Amino acid sequence: MTKRRRLTSINAHARLVITLSALCVAFSASSSSEPSVPIKSGQYIFQRKFTEQQNATIGSVLVKINGSRIVVIQKNSAGVFANDVLDEGTLAWHARTKQWIISKSDSDKHTEDAGGCSDGPTAINLKKRIYWSC
Secondary structure, eight states: OOHHHHHHHHHHHHHHHHHHHHHHHHHHHHSOOOOOOSSOSEEEEEEEEETTEEEEEEEEEEEEEETTEEEEEEOOSSSTTTTOEEEEEEEEEETTTTEEEEESSGGGGGOSOOSTTSSSOEEEETTTTEEEEO
8 A cells, every 4th residue: 555545545535534423423413311310308398380381380389309310299277278289209400491391201301392381291490489370
């Protein structure tokens, strides 16, 4: 093999390695990993709001978080629905809608819709402490 062919071969190999490295970096950046849960384990009071009336708070709920497990409890002093569990599951990031959801199964993270009055999992705003109902 001549010196010129060897250099051409090395340059082609180097370009291939650089291209593959760039693709790996681009892929890892585009497949954004799930952000860390922005709230610690504990008990919190969240506002309960209807998706269709976002400016109106309809009460408060007790939210219990233990790692990634979440339980949402109706907070009433009396009544038929006092202390009822409204929702429970695993906190998961729904990348498509960019919001936290209460997941019942791993497939919930990949549903088309989440939150609102969709057929998908319930959305919960952990930073603003809002539990969304339909």
